[in-house]
Amino acid sequence: MMDAFSNLAMGFAAAGSLQNIGFALIGCMLGTLIGVLPGIGPIPTIAMLLPLTFGLDPLSSLIMLAGIYYGAQYGGSTTSILVNMPGEASSVVTCIDGYQMARQGRAGAALAVAALGSFFAGCVGTVFIAAFGPPLADFAQKFNSPDYFSLMALGLLMAVVMAQGSIINAIGMVLVGLLFGLVGTDANSGVARYTFGVSELWDGVDFLPMVIGLFGIVEIIRNLEEPELDRTAVSTRFADLWPSWSDFIEAWKPVVRGTGLGAILGILPGGGAVLASFASYTLEKKIADDPGRFGKGAIEGVAGPEAANNAAAQTSFIPLLTLGLPSNPIMALMMGAMVIQGMQPGSAVMTSRPDLFWGMVASMWIGNVMLVIINLPMVGIWVKLLSVPYRLLYPAILLFCVIGVYGINSNWVMMAMTTVFAIFGYVLVRVGCEPAPMILGFLLGPMMEENLRRSLVLSRGDPMIFIERPISATLLGLCVLLILVTVLPAIRKSREVAFAGGS
Amino acid sequence: MIRVRSPQNLGAAVIFISLAAIGLVFGRDLTFGSAAKMGPGFFPTILSLLILGIGLLKGASAFIVEGPAIERPHWRPLTFVCAAMMIFGLAINYIGLAFSAALLTFIAAEARPGARWGEIAVLAAVLGVFSVLLFVYGLGQSMPAWWGE
Numbered sequence: 001m002m003d004a005f006s007n008l009a010m011g012f013a014a015a016g017s018l019q020n021i022g023f024a025l026i027g028c029m030l031g032t033l034i035g036v037l038p039g040i041g042p043i044p045t046i047a048m049l050l051p052l053t054f055g056l057d058p059l060s061s062l063i064m065l066a067g068i069y070y071g072a073q074y075g076g077s078t079t080s081i082l083v084n085m086p087g088e089a090s091s092v093v094t095c096i097d098g099y100q101m102a103r104q105g106r107a108g109a110a111l112a113v114a115a116l117g118s119f120f121a122g123c124v125g126t127v128f129i130a131a132f133g134p135p136l137a138d139f140a141q142k143f144n145s146p147d148y149f150s151l152m153a154l155g156l157l158m159a160v161v162m163a164q165g166s167i168i169n170a171i172g173m174v175l176v177g178l179l180f181g182l183v184g185t186d187a188n189s190g191v192a193r194y195t196f197g198v199s200e201l202w203d204g205v206d207f208l209p210m211v212i213g214l215f216g217i218v219e220i221i222r223n224l225e226e227p228e229l230d231r232t233a234v235s236t237r238f239a240d241l242w243p244s245w246s247d248f249i250e251a252w253k254p255v256v257r258g259t260g261l262g263a264i265l266g267i268l269p270g271g272g273a274v275l276a277s278f279a280s281y282t283l284e285k286k287i288a289d290d291p292g293r294f295g296k297g298a299i300e301g302v303a304g305p306e307a308a309n310n311a312a313a314q315t316s317f318i319p320l321l322t323l324g325l326p327s328n329p330i331m332a333l334m335m336g337a338m339v340i341q342g343m344q345p346g347s348a349v350m351t352s353r354p355d356l357f358w359g360m361v362a363s364m365w366i367g368n369v370m371l372v373i374i375n376l377p378m379v380g381i382w383v384k385l386l387s388v389p390y391r392l393l394y395p396a397i398l399l400f401c402v403i404g405v406y407g408i409n410s411n412w413v414m415m416a417m418t419t420v421f422a423i424f425g426y427v428l429v430r431v432g433c434e435p436a437p438m439i440l441g442f443l444l445g446p447m448m449e450e451n452l453r454r455s456l457v458l459s460r461g462d463p464m465i466f467i468e469r470p471i472s473a474t475l476l477g478l479c480v481l482l483i484l485v486t487v488l489p490a491i492r493k494s495r496e497v498a499f500a501g502g503s
Numbered sequence: 504m505i506r507v508r509s510p511q512n513l514g515a516a517v518i519f520i521s522l523a524a525i526g527l528v529f530g531r532d533l534t535f536g537s538a539a540k541m542g543p544g545f546f547p548t549i550l551s552l553l554i555l556g557i558g559l560l561k562g563a564s565a566f567i568v569e570g571p572a573i574e575r576p577h578w579r580p581l582t583f584v585c586a587a588m589m590i591f592g593l594a595i596n597y598i599g600l601a602f603s604a605a606l607l608t609f610i611a612a613e614a615r616p617g618a619r620w621g622e623i624a625v626l627a628a629v630l631g632v633f634s635v636l637l638f639v640y641g642l643g644q645s646m647p648a649w650w651g652e
Contacts, residue, residue, distance in 0.1 A: 055642060168564075172519050172557040179526055179550045186543040193543055194529055217584060224580035224614050391618070392626055395611040398584060399604055399630055402591050407644040415592025419585045426581060430573055431514030449546040461539030 008130050011358030015366060020063050023056065024363055027064035028370040031071020036079055036382045037393065043436060044219040045072035046333045047211040048397065051404030058341040059356050063363040065337055066317075069330060070367050073273060073313055074118060074375060077306060078382055081110045093281045097294060097301030109247045110302050115375050117255040117303045118310035122368030124259050125266070125314025129321075129361050132267070137322040137347040145454035146466050150475035152444050152451070155325045157479050158268065159440050161486050169433045177438035180205055181445020188453065200413045207336045209405050209414050210442070213421025214435045216401040220394050221426055247299055254284050254304035262311030272316045272328040273309035280308035314364055320345050321357060324447075329436040332443050339443070509570025512561050519558030526551030583614035599647040600639060601631040 014020070030052070034045040049068050053061035073091075080091040081098035094114065101110040143151070160170040183194045184204030195201040261283060262276035284304040285294045294301050317334075319325045324346030326332040338345050343356070350357045375382075405418050428435050459465035467473045507513055526547055536542025587610035594603040605627035612618040612626075639648045 052642070055644070168557060168560060169515055172515070172554060172561070175550055175554045175557065176519070176522055179522070179547060179554065182547050182550075188541075189534070189543045191533060191543045193533060193547060194526075196529070217588070221577075221580045221584050221614075224584070225577045391612075391615055392622070394614075395608040395623075395626060396630055398587060398611050399591075399607055399634060402588050402607065403600070403604075403634060403638055403644075403646075406592065406595065407638060407642075407646065410596075410646060412592045415588055419588050422585060422588075423581070426576070427514075427518065430511075430576060431518060432511040432571070433515055433518070449541075452546065453541045456538050456541060459539075461537060463538065 005130075007134075007354070007358045008362060010355065011360070011362030014059060014355045014359030015063060015363040020060055020359070020363065021366060023060045023064040024067045024366050025370050025374075027053075027067025028071040028367055028374055031068035031073075032075040032078075032371075032374060032382060033071075033385065034397075035072035035075025036385055037075075040219060040223075040397075041076060042069060042072040043329055043333065044215040046330065047215040048401050048404065050211070050333065050337055051208060051408055053337065054340060054408060058338075058343060058353075059359045061337065061341055062334075062356070062360050063367075065334060066360065066364055067367045067370065069334070070122075070310070070313065070364075070371055071374075073309065074115070074371050075382065077114050077118075078111065078375065078379065079386065081114065081302070082107060082383060083386060091277075093277045093305040094302060096281070097296070097298050100295065100297035101299065101302065104297050106247075106297065109244065109299065111379055112376060113247060113251045113255075113299060113303045114306040115372050117251065117258070117307040119368050119372045120255055121259040121262060121307040121311035122314055122371075123365060125263055125311045126361060126365040126368075128263050128311075128315050129318055129364070130358075133318055133322055133357070133361070134350065136318065137350045140323050140347040143323075143471060144469065145451040145458065146469050147471040147475065149448060149451040149455055150466055150472040150479070151323060151325060152448050154475045154479050154482075155319070155327060156437075156440060156444065157482055159328060159437060161482060165432060165434055167486065170437045173428075173433055173435060173437040174441040177441025177443075178445040178448065179441075180210075180438070181442040182449065187446070187450070198413070200411065200417070204446075205442070206409065206414060206417065207340060207442075208408055209417040210421050211333060211336065211439065212401050212405055213418040214425040214438070217398070217418065217422035218425040218429060218435075220398055220401075221422070222429065223390065224394065250299050251303040254280070254300040255307040257283060258304035258307035259311045262308030263315045265308075266312030266315030266327075267318050268327065272330070273312045276308040276312035277305035280304040310368075317360075317364070321349065321360070322347055326440055326443060329439050332439040335443050336439070505566055507565055509565045509568055510573045511570050512568065513565035514573050516558045516562035516565060519554050519561060523551045523555035523558055526554065579616070580614040583610055587611040587614075596647060599649045601635045601649050604634045605631040 015024075027049075030049055031042075031045060034040055034048065035042065046065065046068055050065070053064045053068075056064065076091040077094050077098070080095040081102050084095050084099035098110045098114070101107065156174050160167060160174055181204070183201055185192050185202050192202060200206070258276075258280040261280050262273075265276045265279060266272060281294075281301060281304060284298075284300045285291050288294065288298070288300060313330075316327050316331055319327045320331045320335055324335075324344065326335045335345055343349060343353070402415070402418075405414050408414070425435050455465050456463070465472075466476060530544050530547045530551065533544030533547065534542030535544045535548060538545075587607045590610060591603045591607045594606055598606075608627035608630050609623060612620075612623045635648045638644045639646060
């Protein structure tokens with residue numbers, strides 16, 4: 001534990017420079033700015049803002065990105081509470097009671113509880129990472145190729161199970177992502193694979209055109225299909241932002257429970273903010289004395305889920321930073337950014353660049369302070385932003401995406417690739433496939449292949465190696481268990497349907 | 504009688520099967536190797552076969568399970584947003600960032616019916632100047648600012 005504190009101190013020294021605090025602030029501001037816009041969740045927000053961080057040194061760029069992530073998520077909550085329009089799945093829950101509170105004139109209390117709850121959860125999450133990161137990274141040193149392969153299989157499977165929509169589609173998208181990840185020169189044999197004679201593909205499919213096309217541009221097109229919505233925010237006086245004493249009493253327990261729940265769910269591969277906020281809402285409703293108040297402006301319904309999603313947002317960095325395993329699409333974006341910066345996330349980062357790891361952990365806490373500062377006093381500005389009509393916003397957002405792609409690689413082919421991915425993403429959405437799981441597969445593709453190759457070389461081609469090693473066997477056992485848990489209720493349900501049809 | 508019950512599933516099946524076909528056809532010249540000595544074609548072939556399996560599963564389910572129809576695509580936003588991006592990419596080397604940003608604004612405005620051109624002209628001017636100030640002078644990215652190279 002003492003170690004954790006001395007490490008944290010080192011982290012604060014690295015992250016506390018004026019420059020890095022500045023980038024954390026800019027990141028949080030930009031994230032909130034885009035995240036507040038209805039219909040734009042954290043994934044497109046991060047994808048759009050990713051290019052801005054590339055010119056910075058690795059630590060600053062990660063700090064800024066983490067800030068963007070928290071900002072985007074928090075901005076989404078503000079929109080949910082004031083306009084009843086969730087920008088993303090994890091804010092759906094906040095909408096339920098937050099908007100009702102706003103309509104009852106308690107928007108200030110809802111916003112403040114969300115901000116303070118998130119801040120508390122963020123602090124606990126930071127301590128969590130400091131405490132659990134090193135032991136997990138030590139444990140990861142014991143991992144061999146077969147263990148890594150099984151770990152990635154488990155990670156992908158869990159991400160699939162937790163994904164929105166059809167599981168089969170999500171599995172398909174992960175596999176497609178893995179295949180896309182193999183495009184380019186094979187590191188082992190030097191053979192070019194699936195390059196179709198395009199020299200820009202020799203180094204693989206570029207990350208940025210892919211994520212900006214799939215998420216940023218598709219999001220713009222999807223929003224343009226909807227008629228301009230009424231985005232008038234509930235009018236409130238923001239003078240009385242501070243929650244009343246009774247709000248405080250009612251809110252602190254859900255915040256603590258939500259934080260605990262979120263911190264644990266965030267670590268699990270496939271877990272993350274969405275799952276955490278839903279779980280917390282369900283829990284609060286279940287243990288409430290009067291569940292009937294939920295949906296009518298219960299403060300617990302805002303406090304718990306908001307704390308939970310922020311705690312989970314924090315702790316979902318743990319598998320990425322210690323095992324090199326992105327546990328959800330947002331972490332995949334973070335990983336992509338790290339790879340572009342020339343880092344391979346995993347236990348090696350912690351030993352070779354401890355300043356980077358601990359600096360990032362410290363910056364998470366700094367980011368949470370920033371969020372409170374920029375959200376509570378400045379909420380009026382964000383609300384103003386909501387009233388800017390979309391017809392003026394989208395050309396600016398589009399321009400931003402396009403300059404981002406062009407600025408990294410001043411090449412016309414990159415623009416064509418972005419367009420191709422935008423069309424591909426649009427078609428996918430039309431047939432009910434969410435493209436997000438693809439990013440996970442894309443990043444893990446080359447690593448999975450390499451670890452599979454090494455494992456099979458080790459065992460001279462015998463696949464039994466995966467169940468002969470205890471770590472790998474345990475992980476694969478979890479995979480099987482997970483499949484059973486997911487499939488069984490479905491079988492039961494379809495059997496019931498069949499029986500009902502027969503009788 | 505066989506009929507498509509879930510058009511979305513059929514659409515997904517078509518995508519998966521085509522991607523698998525591309526993976527198999529363009530991967531056929533890659534050495535497959537053996538388990539102990541994986542060639543460059545080993546993993547892609549396995550992945551393509553798995554994707555093919557998913558595609559066939561989706562295809563079969565399209566005729567068995569009821570599901571939603573595929574929403575008609577809205578061509579206007581799709582066309583103009585993509586056109587704006589491509590033209591920006593082509594134009595920037597000739598007319599510089601400021602003018603291509605303005606051009607992008609005008610084309611993108613067409614993605615939505617009933618654009619107010621006065622308003623768009625102001626927006627285009629603002630975005631053109633602002634993007635040069637931010638990206639070229641502020642962030643120091645190397646791209647032609649006011650006119651081509």
